[in-house]
Amino acid sequence: MFMILGVPGPLLFGQVLLGLINGAFYAMLSLGLAVIFGMLNIINFAHGSFFMMGAFVSWMLLNYLGIGYFPSLILAPIIVGAIGILLEKTLISRLYKLDHLYGLLLTFGMSLVVNGLFRNYYGSSGMPYDIPGVLNGAQNLGFMYMPIYRGWVVVAALVVCLATWIAIEKTSLGARLRAATENAPMVQAFGVNVPRLVTLTFGGGVALAAFAGVLAAPIYSVNPNMGDNFINTVFAVVVIGGMGSIIGSVITGFGLGVIEGLTKVFYPQASATVVFLVMVIVLLARPRGLFGRMV
Amino acid sequence: MREGSEGRPAGGEAAMLEVAGLNAWYGESHILHGVDFSVNEGEVVTLLGRNGAGKTTTMKSIMGLVGRRAGSIRYRGQDLIGVAPNRIAHAGIGFCPEERAIFGSLSVTENLMLPPVVAPGGLDVETIYALFPNLRERASTAQATKLSGGEQQMLAIARILRTGAKLLLLDEPTEGLAPVIVQQIGRTIQEIKKRGFTVLLVEQNFRFAATVADRHYVMEHGRIIDMIPNAELPSRMEKLHEYLGV
Numbered sequence: 001m002f003m004i005l006g007v008p009g010p011l012l013f014g015q016v017l018l019g020l021i022n023g024a025f026y027a028m029l030s031l032g033l034a035v036i037f038g039m040l041n042i043i044n045f046a047h048g049s050f051f052m053m054g055a056f057v058s059w060m061l062l063n064y065l066g067i068g069y070f071p072s073l074i075l076a077p078i079i080v081g082a083i084g085i086l087l088e089k090t091l092i093s094r095l096y097k098l099d100h101l102y103g104l105l106l107t108f109g110m111s112l113v114v115n116g117l118f119r120n121y122y123g124s125s126g127m128p129y130d131i132p133g134v135l136n137g138a139q140n141l142g143f144m145y146m147p148i149y150r151g152w153v154v155v156a157a158l159v160v161c162l163a164t165w166i167a168i169e170k171t172s173l174g175a176r177l178r179a180a181t182e183n184a185p186m187v188q189a190f191g192v193n194v195p196r197l198v199t200l201t202f203g204g205g206v207a208l209a210a211f212a213g214v215l216a217a218p219i220y221s222v223n224p225n226m227g228d229n230f231i232n233t234v235f236a237v238v239v240i241g242g243m244g245s246i247i248g249s250v251i252t253g254f255g256l257g258v259i260e261g262l263t264k265v266f267y268p269q270a271s272a273t274v275v276f277l278v279m280v281i282v283l284l285a286r287p288r289g290l291f292g293r294m295v
Numbered sequence: 296m297r298e299g300s301e302g303r304p305a306g307g308e309a310a311m312l313e314v315a316g317l318n319a320w321y322g323e324s325h326i327l328h329g330v331d332f333s334v335n336e337g338e339v340v341t342l343l344g345r346n347g348a349g350k351t352t353t354m355k356s357i358m359g360l361v362g363r364r365a366g367s368i369r370y371r372g373q374d375l376i377g378v379a380p381n382r383i384a385h386a387g388i389g390f391c392p393e394e395r396a397i398f399g400s401l402s403v404t405e406n407l408m409l410p411p412v413v414a415p416g417g418l419d420v421e422t423i424y425a426l427f428p429n430l431r432e433r434a435s436t437a438q439a440t441k442l443s444g445g446e447q448q449m450l451a452i453a454r455i456l457r458t459g460a461k462l463l464l465l466d467e468p469t470e471g472l473a474p475v476i477v478q479q480i481g482r483t484i485q486e487i488k489k490r491g492f493t494v495l496l497v498e499q500n501f502r503f504a505a506t507v508a509d510r511h512y513v514m515e516h517g518r519i520i521d522m523i524p525n526a527e528l529p530s531r532m533e534k535l536h537e538y539l540g541v
Contacts, residue, residue, distance in 0.1 A: 172405075182398050191458070192410075
């Protein structure tokens, strides 16, 4: 067995891959959070719940309706995104004129209610969701065995992040969104229906979380608390990347996942705290985050 | 001039914009106290007045960008009080604010193409570049706020010429610009007037206003206190100086 820096190669690569997988989820979740924060000025504490709902909806589609994994990748984000739009229209939209803190409290409360409802009906032990047949098995890459599903998660996350970036940075709808983030009243005075744009943005951010939830279902068991495990780290990712920065979220998400994985190899005791250590260092050196824009 | 309460005055020419008894508030501050004026199709009309007279607030009230407004704003017969800003834009009004509102996270071209087309008959991009050759040269600038002040002003005017809006509200387009740029903006206003646009212009600089406008309204303390046709401006210059305190 070959060694790198005194560590067996397969162990090192295994942890890097695991870090990339976690990083993929960090990236997708923080991307949605960043887009929502940029446009709505809402710190969406319910984001982990939408992630969890994505996994649950795909589980329900499979077990109640017999709809499999690949249709769920499309259907679950649409369904959960629609729920998000409903919540934005009925609750969140009432808070835009108030301080950030109210949005944070409301979405925090929403996540407690949603998680509680799912715990009530499905318990907290978790339910299995099988890896779809075509993505089962592992591939020998020469230096390690890679489970195909894990590779698929990294690729799918990268594609979704890239698509989101193109939609925001390269399309006319994205230009309206960026402009409205800067000066919403003026964009509305040009004839853009900004309230509708805000609602769609929230729905889009929520759908991203739900998409990540579907990808996560076969890896982690489907349970009401699955979002909580991620959401603390994801908030750290958003802060490190720079609030509201899209590129920042993606790069920081993957980067922190890998840093976490490497810490597990070289100094496992610190693996749970390393993200927050990075956050402290970044905030001391660059209070706006690595990719934060002047506000 | 005010016989158009039913939308069509006896003279046959309807006022395009009729503002009557307009009141506006920012939070608790009552800024406009019954503003009355009208703009006819094809005219260039200015609002003159000292700082704080309510000129900018009048423009923002027309666009629905103030906290609260009351009274009547009729544009081509349609009452705009209580209408959302995006629907006011779609009625055919283009707004170029005092702060220009050029978006730094958008490129020059993205800024130009940002306002949706609200009606047919807007200028095409080639015509706009012919009017503002600087913008063609700077079209690929990735961050539009990197343009000079004059270029940003031209961009702010250019992007509402594209949309098909027929009434343009220009809030102090010459503020803080070099004389040569002011002249260019003056020529642009004359050119767009020739093309059938109607312009409501807020100005501090009445010498500039006199070169482009048909009529001038003078504002003070949130009201219109006088109206001076441009032809009478030389004979009433003393009065105007008194109004403006210059």
